[in-house]
Amino acid sequence: MTFNSTLDSIKTYETGRPIELVVREYGIAEDAVVKLASNENPLGASPKAIEAIIKNAQNAHLYPDDSMFALKESLAKHFDVDKNTLIIGSGSDQIIEFCIHAKANEKSKILMAKTTFAMYEVYAKAVGAEVVRTKSHEHNLTEFLESYKQHKPEILFLCIPNNPLGECLDSKETFEFLKQVDKNCLIVIDGAYQEYAKAKDLSKAIQPKELINTFPNAIYLGTFSKAYGLGGMRVGYGIANAEIIQALSKLRPPFNITTPSLAAAIAALEDKEHIKKSVENNLAQMPLFENFAKENGFDFTPSYTNFITYYFKAPLDSTKVADYLLQKGMIIRNLASYGLNAIRITIGTKEQNEKFFALFNTYLNQK
Template sequence: MTFNATLDSIKTYEAGRPIELVVREFGIAEDAVVKLASNENPLGASPKAIEAIIKNACNAHLYPDDSMYALKNALSKHFNIPVHSLIIGAGSDQIIEFCIHAKANTQSKVLMAGTTFAMYEIYAKMVGAEAVRTPSRTHNLQEFLEAYNTHKPDIIFLCIPNNPLGDCLDSKEVFDFLKQIDSNCLVVIDGAYQEFAKAKDSNKAICPKTLIETFSNVIYLGTFSKAYGLGGMRVGYGIANAEIIQALAKLRPPFNITTPSLAAAIAALDDKEHINASTQNNLEQMPLFERFAIEKGFKYTPSYTNFITYYFESPLDSTQIADCLLQKGMIIRNLASYGLNAIRITIGTEKQNTQFFTLFNTYLNKK
């Protein structure tokens, strides 16, 4: 059987390994497995969100409200933006796909950082567009500007903060950069980890309201999968001017968000205490990982997310490290698929982090 030729150049996205796989393959008890691979909230979902999921599960036989009226109104109040400036997706990555399909084609170029979220390139290649990457792995806006002037891309992706490395631009330099971009070029600001960035440094905070009021060609993406602890519910959102939202809405499939997911997102957004506890845990635990790296002589990217990336030099090998820890019930993210001899570790609870340090130390002492 033959398939679309564009698939030949696309690599399957490598997601973090699930707990069920470790239980199944290594016979480790489920409650003994620690997953620090997919940047999920180690505190779990808000109790209010869990209650909302249970309450709304009884309506599983009914289609959800396709207007998503309640969630859009909650987000509208949260960000002080018009309801018509919002689109909801099954995770913010679905909105990334909408952006690509709305703007790119086989003649298009899509600009992104040297190392960034893999789905930008995957979605670009799905429509036959060319992915253009900057020389630097982290976000260097001078390189972005040079590549923009050379390649004239239809779309630019800025991941702020950047996944999988953790680097983060200041909001002022982002706004200065955007002033130099033509209004017909769609700029996607991926703010999946913004809650962690602004909790650490207010200079990193991107205000969606100011962003869309200043630039007509920019869309801001947010998600409930990270700080809000709803990765399993798959809810993301895009904030942009009405023209962009109307174009993307034509690509949105009907009923793309479940009723329990909508209810959970509304409840999570309202639980300020839980979100504060989540970002505070991250701020308290991150320095432990930085000190560990310094003590062991590992390079790392100062992170404004809920994860940290360690880089290794031979003879240490990220694949061997990840596989060894996996067999001990510790799931971390190997970044070999990004062409890096590196691992990415989600910042967990104090107990989870201590277990990681213990297992990793044992591995290093045997080398």
């Protein structure tokens, strides 16, 4: 059977290995496995969100409210924007797909950082668009401007903060750069980790209302999968001017968000105490990872997310490190697929992090 030739250049996206797989392959008890690979909230979902899921699961036989009125109302209030500026997706990556399908084709160019969220490229190549990357792994606005002027892309992706590396552009510098972008270029600001960034440093905060009022060609993406602890419920959102939202809505399949997911997102958004605890845990534990890297001579990217990236030098090999930890029931993310001798570790609870340090120390002492 033949398939669309655009698939030939696409690599399958690698997710963090599930706990169930480690249990099956290595015979480790499920409660002994620690997953620090997919940047999930180690504190879990808000108890209020869990309660909402259980309550609304009773209506599983009914289609959800396709207008998503209640969630849009909550998000509009949270960000002080109009409901007409919102679109809801099955994770923010579905909205990334909408953006590319709405704007790009085989004649288009799409600009992004050298190392950033892999799905930008996957969706770009799916429509036959040319992917243009900057030279530096991390976001460099000077390089972005040079590449923008040279290639005149139809879409520009900025991941603020950046996944999988963790660095974060300054909001004022970002806005100055965006003033030089043509109004027909769709600017996509991926703010999946903004809750962590703005808690650490307000100069990194991207305010969706200010963004879309200043740049009518921009869309802000957010998600409930990270700080809100609802990765399993798959809810993301986009905030943009009505013209962009109307275009993207033509691509949204009906009932793309389940009833329990909608209810969970609303409850999670309202539980500000749970978000506060989640962010505080991250801020408290992050320095331990930085100190561990310094003690062992690893380079790392100062992170504005809920993960940290360690870079290794030979003979230390990221694949061997990740495999060793996996066999011990510790799941982290190997970044070899990005061409990096590096690993990415989600910041967990104090107990989870101590287990990571102990296992990694054991590995290092064997060398």
